[in-house]
Structures are given as structure tokens and as C-alpha cells.
Amino acid sequence: MRNAAEPIAIVAGGGTLPLELRDSLAAMGRPAVIITIRGFADRATRACGIGSVDIVDPKGLLRLLERASARELVLAGTVRRPSGAAVLGLFSAARNRAELKSIIDPLLASGDDGLLRGVVAFLEGKGHVVRGVTELAPHLLAPLGPMGIGRPAAGAEAAIATGRALLDTLSTFDIGQAAVVRAGRVLGIEGPEGTDRMLMRVAALNRSRFGFLKAERPAGGVLIKRPKTGQDLRVDLPAIGPRTVERAKAAGLEGIAVAAGLTLVLERQRTIDAANAAGLFLLGV
Amino acid sequence: MRNAAEPIAIVAGGGTLPLELRDSLAAMGRPAVIITIRGFADRATRACGIGSVDIVDPKGLLRLLERASARELVLAGTVRRPSGAAVLGLFSAARNRAELKSIIDPLLASGDDGLLRGVVAFLEGKGHVVRGVTELAPHLLAPLGPMGIGRPAAGAEAAIATGRALLDTLSTFDIGQAAVVRAGRVLGIEGPEGTDRMLMRVAALNRSRFGFLKAERPAGGVLIKRPKTGQDLRVDLPAIGPRTVERAKAAGLEGIAVAAGLTLVLERQRTIDAANAAGLFLLGV
Numbered sequence: 103m104r105n106a107a108e109p110i111a112i113v114a115g116g117g118t119l120p121l122e123l124r125d126s127l128a129a130m131g132r133p134a135v136i137i138t139i140r141g142f143a144d145r146a147t148r149a150c151g152i153g154s155v156d157i158v159d160p161k162g163l164l165r166l167l168e169r170a171s172a173r174e175l176v177l178a179g180t181v182r183r184p185s186g187a188a189v190l191g192l193f194s195a196a197r198n199r200a201e202l203k204s205i206i207d208p209l210l211a212s213g214d215d216g217l218l219r220g221v222v223a224f225l226e227g228k229g230h231v232v233r234g235v236t237e238l239a240p241h242l243l244a245p246l247g248p249m250g251i252g253r254p255a256a257g258a259e260a261a262i263a264t265g266r267a268l269l270d271t272l273s274t275f276d277i278g279q280a281a282v283v284r285a286g287r288v289l290g291i292e293g294p295e296g297t298d299r300m301l302m303r304v305a306a307l308n309r310s311r312f313g314f315l316k317a318e319r320p321a322g323g324v325l326i327k328r329p330k331t332g333q334d335l336r337v338d339l340p341a342i343g344p345r346t347v348e349r350a351k352a353a354g355l356e357g358i359a360v361a362a363g364l365t366l367v368l369e370r371q372r373t374i375d376a377a378n379a380a381g382l383f384l385l386g387v
Numbered sequence: 388m389r390n391a392a393e394p395i396a397i398v399a400g401g402g403t404l405p406l407e408l409r410d411s412l413a414a415m416g417r418p419a420v421i422i423t424i425r426g427f428a429d430r431a432t433r434a435c436g437i438g439s440v441d442i443v444d445p446k447g448l449l450r451l452l453e454r455a456s457a458r459e460l461v462l463a464g465t466v467r468r469p470s471g472a473a474v475l476g477l478f479s480a481a482r483n484r485a486e487l488k489s490i491i492d493p494l495l496a497s498g499d500d501g502l503l504r505g506v507v508a509f510l511e512g513k514g515h516v517v518r519g520v521t522e523l524a525p526h527l528l529a530p531l532g533p534m535g536i537g538r539p540a541a542g543a544e545a546a547i548a549t550g551r552a553l554l555d556t557l558s559t560f561d562i563g564q565a566a567v568v569r570a571g572r573v574l575g576i577e578g579p580e581g582t583d584r585m586l587m588r589v590a591a592l593n594r595s596r597f598g599f600l601k602a603e604r605p606a607g608g609v610l611i612k613r614p615k616t617g618q619d620l621r622v623d624l625p626a627i628g629p630r631t632v633e634r635a636k637a638a639g640l641e642g643i644a645v646a647a648g649l650t651l652v653l654e655r656q657r658t659i660d661a662a663n664a665a666g667l668f669l670l671g672v
Contacts, residue, residue, distance in 0.1 A: 264560070267560075268557075268560050268562075271556055271557075271559075271560075272553075272556075272557075274556075275549070275552075275553050275573050276571075276572070276573070277553075277572075277573040277576070286561075287561070287562075287579075288560050288561070289578055290578045291562070291576045291578065293573065293574055293588070293592075294572075294574060294592055295588060295592060303578070303580060303584075303588075306580075307578075307579055307580060
């Protein structure tokens with residue numbers, strides 16, 4: 103059993119989750135230390151960190167964990183779409199071009215999470231316990247049913263059912279955390295580009311056709327989001343936040359439906375307020 | 388039986404297909420007249436047309452068909468992503484905003500082909516026969532096996548199999564004429580935005596990650612393209628052309644695999660030459 107005073111390490115990528123999680127753990131009486139991933143963690147997160155490591159340097163992470171006496175850790179925040187700084191970090195971490203290639207090849211082959219999954223396996227092999235946000239702070243996840251004041255109309259319910267069936271089907275191809283469905287028609291399936299860019303694509307689709315009618319005729323449609331079957335939620339947990347709502351509104355959608363208990367709602371109050379202000383429903387399904 | 392001298396009408400959208408088809412019919416001794424769809428047909432096509440009609444004016448089309456004594460017709464060329472001129476045409480065709488809405492609503496609901504399918508049903512009801520490019524000019528379609536000099540490596544064969552299985556699966560959702568697969572990983576699924584934009588997305592994906600390594604390390608991957616199951620090929624036939632090759636190259640792909648006998652290869656020689664020059668394989672499967 104762990105010592106109650108033993109801190110858990112939050113290994114922090116981008117976004118607000120690392121600090122939300124720290125606050126949430128603190129409220130439950132659990133001390134936490136933050137170790138930031140170089141090139142990904144936000145400035146506010148870095149200001150609270152005890153140190154930072156390169157994403158391709160699990161040994162450096164191990165040293166920081168030991169220094170903090172943290173046997174348990176949790177990954178929190180985004181590490182997708184490396185920033186320029188992260189890519190430069192890769193360069194500085196590699197001694198030569200061959201080593202750089204040996205780092206980048208598996209990353210490209212196995213997708214966004216490949217590298218982090220490798221880090222998780224490495225740390226577990228060293229006796230560390232890797233927790234998930236889902237177990238540490240389930241109240242940060244979407245509940246079943248509506249958040250906010252919007253409710254889906256009958257057409258939106260049908261779109262949600264289509265979207266869920268579609269994402270189920272796609273799971274065997276290891277793709278599809280999100281889709282946009284409007285009136286039975288699939289307008290977009292999320293690829294490695296992420297939810298925000300898919301929503302921008304749907305917005306562009308509206309614009310390029312009947313842009314000048316948009317103000318009079320909201321386009322409708324629903325964003326459906328959930329984890330892929332078999333996805334390691336400790337490494338990659340679907341999330342929505344205020345920006346998702348903003349993009350969904352720009353795409354003319356009626357609402358957002360996410361997998362209850364399996365999707366983070368970042369900055370919950372801001373997200374719900376934004377959905378209410380935009381007239382979008384926000385639903386855990 | 389039709390009179391051998393009776394012309395077939397080519398109802399022409401954008402791109403080179405209408406004139407390619409006319410030349411091909413002429414080589415087989417079949418006279419053809421061209422009726423252009425306003426806002427879509429290219430300038431060169433318009434120069435050869437006997438008249439032009441609005442996409443929302445099937446009665447105008449009927450008059451032109453009768454004037455040309457053409458009982459048979461074929462739709463050829465693209466009508467996706469209406470140009471500004473086409474949208475203005477919609478406006479001028481509608482007498483008022485309610486009528487405009489009655490035109491646009493089914494178009495938005497049923498997708499790109501909805502309106503054309505309606506036109507086909509209308510003309511058939513008036514005794515006209517709507518042919519497909521597949522029956523009139525099968526030599527414009529992709530043959531089984533390689534076109535050009537490139538051949539897929541083992542990895543590309545696996546990507547093609549994954550892509551075909553994926554598109555098969557998606558067919559029940561009435562989406563997915565194309566996908567990009569690299570090393571077992573699905574990088575993009577085509578939505579209503581079309582193949583070109585999906586390829587631009589894959590190219591952007593490469594750039595945003597390791598842009599400066601791109602020149603040294605071709606990314607690989609295959610574009611797979613085929614009609615949806617149950618798709619009316621007279622209304623919407625998948626097509627590739629020189630621009631597809633250009634975009635595929637920009638996305639770092641190894642090659643293009645299309646459904647043999649079910650995909651147009653526009654400007655065939657230019658397309659094959661471009662693939663050869665770019666080092667891409669071009670395969671009918």
C-alpha cells in the first residue's frame with residue numbers, strides 16, 4: 103500500500119488538465135507534483151512544475167520521479183501535434199541523424215500515442231504505477247445525460263445514433279474518435295488531425311457552398327466523440343473544452359454528444375456556459 | 388431502337404471529361420451534342436455547347452434535349468462544390484426566398500448528388516434514357532493492374548487491403564469514396580470535401596510534424612478510391628486525374644489504387660506521365 107503522504111506525479115502535456123487534476127487531487131487530500139513535458143506543457147503548468155523532461159527521454163523522467171519519491175504517476179494533457187519547440191527538443195535529444203531517425207520512425211508508424219505507450223511500459227517495468235485520470239478524478243468526466251440547458255431534438259438523436267454506430271465500426275481500423283453527422287449524412291470523420299481541425303473543415307464546407315445564407319439558416323448537425331475500442335485511456339482520453347464548443351458553433355452544429363464516463367470535460371463551467379450561450383446541447387451518452 | 392444518326396446529349400459539368408467523352412463517342416461514330424450546366428462547365432466545354440441550363444432547371448434541360456432530338460443523354464463532369472456563379476444561378480432561378488429554400492433544403496439534406504438524382508428521375512419520367520460513362524466509354528476507366536511503371540511494395544499492398552476493407556465498411560454509412568492509409572494507419576477518410584482536400588490535409592499533417600525532415604524521408608502511404616456500394620455511377624463516378632497525382636505526391640504518398648472498371652482516369656496519358664515522373668504507382672484493383 104502506498105503511503106498516504108506519498109505524492110503522485112502528474113506528467114503534464116498541454117492544456118488545462120494538469121492543473122485541474124492537481125486541484126482536484128488536492129481537494130481529495132492527495133499531494134501531487136508536476137513534471138512538465140518539454141514543448142507541450144502550458145506556461146501556467148510549467149510555473150508549477152518541479153522539473154521538465156523531453157518526451158523522448160524516459161530515463162530523465164525516471165530520475166525526476168525518484169527525486170520526488172513518486173511511485174505513482176498519471177499522464178495529463180495533450181502531446182499531439184508537437185510544437186516547434188518539441189521538434190527542436192527531439193533534435194537536441196538525438197546525438198545524430200541516425201538516432202533521430204530511430205526516434206521518429208516508430209512515432210510515425212504507431213501514431214500519436216505510440217511513444218507515450220512505450221514510456222508507460224518502460225516505467226511500469228521499473229516498478230512505477232501508471233494511473234488514469236478516469237480513476238483519479240472521475241468527476242472531470244462527462245456524466246450521462248445533458249450538461250447545460252440545451253436538449254437534442256429528434257433529428258439530433260438520430261444523428262447521434264448514426265455517429266455512434268459509425269465510430270463503433272471504425273474502431274477496428276484504429277481510427278475515429280469523433281465524427282460530425284447532419285441529417286443522416288456523415289460530414290466528417292476525425293483523422294490524426296484532431297477534433298478542432300475536423301470542425302474547421304465542416305465549417306469550411308458550409309462556407310464554400312451557401313455562405314451568404316448561413317446567417318439565416320443554421321446548418322445543424324452533431325459532433326459525436328468517444329474513445330476507440332481498446333484505447334488505453336491512461337495515455338489518450340478524449341476531451342472537449344470551451345474551444346470545442348466554439349468550433350462546433352462555427353461549424354453550425356446543434357450540439358455535442360460524448361461518451362459518458364469516458365470523455366473529459368475540460369474547464370467544465372466555462373464549457374457549459376459557452377454551450378448555453380451558443381445554444382448548443384452538451385450530452386453524455 | 389435508336390436511329391444511328393440520333394445524337395446523344397452530354398450534359399456537361401466541370402473538368403475535361405465532357406470533351407474526352409465527346410471525342411471518344413465521335414471515334415466510335417456516335418454523334419453527340421453538349422449541353423453545359425451553368426456555373427460548372429469549363430470554358431472549353433462551353434465553347435462546344437449547343438446551349439446551357441441551370442442545375443435547378445430540369446425543364447430548361449428538357450427543352451434543349453428536344454430541340455437537339457436527343458432521346459439519350461449522359462451526365463459528365465463535376466457538379467460538386469458549386470462555384471459562386473452557380474450559387475448566383477440558384478438565386479436567379481428562384482422567384483423568391485421561399486422557393487430558394489425549397490431548392491436548397493433537399494440539396495443540403497441529400498448531399499451532392501441529390502439534386503442530380505432528381506433530375507435523372509425527372510428526365511426518365513419524360514421518356515429519356517440516361518446512360519452512364521461506364522457503358523458508353525469503358526476505355527476511359529481504370530483497367531485491372533498497373534498503369535504506368537511504378538509497382539506497389541509489400542507494405543503498400545497491405546495498405547491497399549486495409550483501405551479497401553475500410554471503404555467497404557463505410558459504405559453502409561453512405562460515406563467514403565476514398566481514404567489514405569500509411570503503414571496500417573488510416574490518415575484520412577474523404578468526406579464531402581472531396582479527394583483533393585483530403586490529400587491536402589494529409590500533406591498538412593506531414594508538414595505540421597516534421598516538415599523539415601520531409602525532403603529526406605518520403606512519408607509513404609496509398610490513396611485508395613472506389614465508388615460507394617449502391618452508388619448510381621451515372622450520377623457520380625469516382626475519378627482521378629493529373630491533379631490527383633500532384634496532390635498525392637505533395638502528401639508524400641507512394642501510389643494510388645482505384646477500383647478497376649469503376650473509376651475514371653481523366654486525361655489518361657497526362658495522369659500516367661505525372662505518376663511516372665513523381666515515382667508513384669497507379670493501380671487498378
